Amino acid sequence: MRDLFDKIYKDKGPLGKWAEQAEGYFVFPKLEGPISNRMKFRGKKVITWSINDYLGLANHPEVRKVDAEAAAEYGSAYPMGARMMSGHTQLHEKLQDELASFVHKQSAYLLNFGYQGMVSTIDALVSKQDVIVYDVDAHACIIDGVRLHLGQRFTYKHNDLESIEKNLQRATKIAEQTGGGILLISEGVFGMRGEQGRLKEIVELKQKYNFRLFVDDAHGFGTLGKTGAGAGEEQGVQDDIDVYFATFAKSLASTGAFIAADKEIIDYLKYNLRSQMFAKSLQMQLVVGALKRLEMLRTMPELKDKLWENVNALQNGLKENGFDIGTTQSCVTPVYLKGSIPEAMALVKDLRENHGVFCSIVVYPVIPKGLILLRMIPTASHTLQDIEETLVAFSAIRERLENGTYKRLSASVSAAMASKE
Numbered sequence: 001m002r003d004l005f006d007k008i009y010k011d012k013g014p015l016g017k018w019a020e021q022a023e024g025y026f027v028f029p030k031l032e033g034p035i036s037n038r039m040k041f042r043g044k045k046v047i048t049w050s051i052n053d054y055l056g057l058a059n060h061p062e063v064r065k066v067d068a069e070a071a072a073e074y075g076s077a078y079p080m081g082a083r084m085m086s087g088h089t090q091l092h093e094k095l096q097d098e099l100a101s102f103v104h105k106q107s108a109y110l111l112n113f114g115y116q117g118m119v120s121t122i123d124a125l126v127s128k129q130d131v132i133v134y135d136v137d138a139h140a141c142i143i144d145g146v147r148l149h150l151g152q153r154f155t156y157k158h159n160d161l162e163s164i165e166k167n168l169q170r171a172t173k174i175a176e177q178t179g180g181g182i183l184l185i186s187e188g189v190f191g192m193r194g195e196q197g198r199l200k201e202i203v204e205l206k207q208k209y210n211f212r213l214f215v216d217d218a219h220g221f222g223t224l225g226k227t228g229a230g231a232g233e234e235q236g237v238q239d240d241i242d243v244y245f246a247t248f249a250k251s252l253a254s255t256g257a258f259i260a261a262d263k264e265i266i267d268y269l270k271y272n273l274r275s276q277m278f279a280k281s282l283q284m285q286l287v288v289g290a291l292k293r294l295e296m297l298r299t300m301p302e303l304k305d306k307l308w309e310n311v312n313a314l315q316n317g318l319k320e321n322g323f324d325i326g327t328t329q330s331c332v333t334p335v336y337l338k339g340s341i342p343e344a345m346a347l348v349k350d351l352r353e354n355h356g357v358f359c360s361i362v363v364y365p366v367i368p369k370g371l372i373l374l375r376m377i378p379t380a381s382h383t384l385q386d387i388e389e390t391l392v393a394f395s396a397i398r399e400r401l402e403n404g405t406y407k408r409l410s411a412s413v414s415a416a417m418a419s420k421e
């Protein structure tokens with residue numbers, strides 16, 4: 001028999017094995033100063049393109065004031081206990097009602113965290129006889145929720161209608177045998193590449209197949225749709241989403257999340273969501289803070305307008321300068337370049353140190369080998385000056401990538417990586 005920790009001593013995991021080269025810089029970087037379009041990284045000001053503060057609320061003076069007042073009034077303990085037992089309050093209910101009305105649903109229920117809430121909601125919605133059909137590029141919280149499922153599950157090719165239909169057919173056959181139902185899960189916006197889930201077409205498939213649609217709209221809430229109700233509203237199918245999910249971690253710039261659906265479904269989930277039944281209620285300061293943020297989403301459409309002005313300026317500027325931004329249909333702005341992981345590291349270092357531009361890199365295995373994805377999140381707090389400077393920087397790094405500068409600079413990293421492969 002082996003010591004449980006043996007494997008940990010030998011293998012740090014697919015990301016952990018690069019800790020020595022990457023930690024503190026490419027992963028676990030420390031961005032300092034107030035959350036904004038320009039923050040400090042290693043003592044130097046950088047334009048920040050990696051923070052999901054879409055509407056610029058994180059450091060908005062009105063939000064900061066309400067957060068501070070709520071913290072002073074309630075502290076961080078209140079209320080104590082799970083919602084069902086002793087952690088329920090009028091303000092939790094008020095926030096739920098306002099969230100439900102904002103996303104045009106009958107009812108809503110608060111979750112402490114988006115990730116855990118998604119896992120738990122999937123768990124509560126399905127029993128062993130049911131079948132789950134979901135996008136192969138789903139967020140980790142969907143994958144982990146599906147992992148809890150004791151029945152059958154099928155992935156479909158990313159946003160591929162033919163594959164969705166084929167898997168609905170397979171799921172239908174099984175559900176007919178087991179006597180179960182089908183849950184189809186999509187994201188409203190896929191957070192890496194920015195494509196919207198094909199909700200309109202998926203909803204059309206309801207004419208042919210019997211399934212319920214669950215949408216994780218983390219990136220669509222507050223950014224898409226006429227009233228900010230998300231990807232479903234944008235595509236004109238909000239009413240056909242059976243269960244809607246969004247987190248507070250992006251447009252609302254906070255912590256917490258919610259699900260919304262018909263009253264009867266939320267009433268069921270209230271009594272069956274293990275992540276909420278067996279965990280302390282969402283803190284009051286977060287509830288009060290979310291009420292303020294939601295009011296601002298409702299009453300300050302200029303925040304979303306400014307966001308989209310910046311999204312369009314950045315995305316058009318990149319395209320005009322010949323950059324490949326893939327097939328994004330949202331604020332998420334990916335820039336695809338060709339290169340190895342060591343080249344990507346040298347490139348990002350150059351961007352940060354010499355151009356003062358901070359964005360995240362995504363490489364294999366999240367995207368195919370040989371591609372580098374620079375993932376940018378424009379927000380309402382960016383300026384056209386930020387965008388102009390970034391476009392100049394991007395043209396410079398592309399030239400250096402193409403003339404082999406990063407290949408030369410990264411030779412030692414390449415050698416170190418080869419020894420770890």
Ligand SMILES: Cc1ncc(COP(=O)(O)O)c(C=O)c1O
Nearest residue numbers: 113114115139141191218247249
């Ligand atoms: C698509 C998606 N779902 C769920 C989550 C998890 O939300 P939270 O940060 O509230 O746990 C995220 C990330 O924040 C996300 O991008």
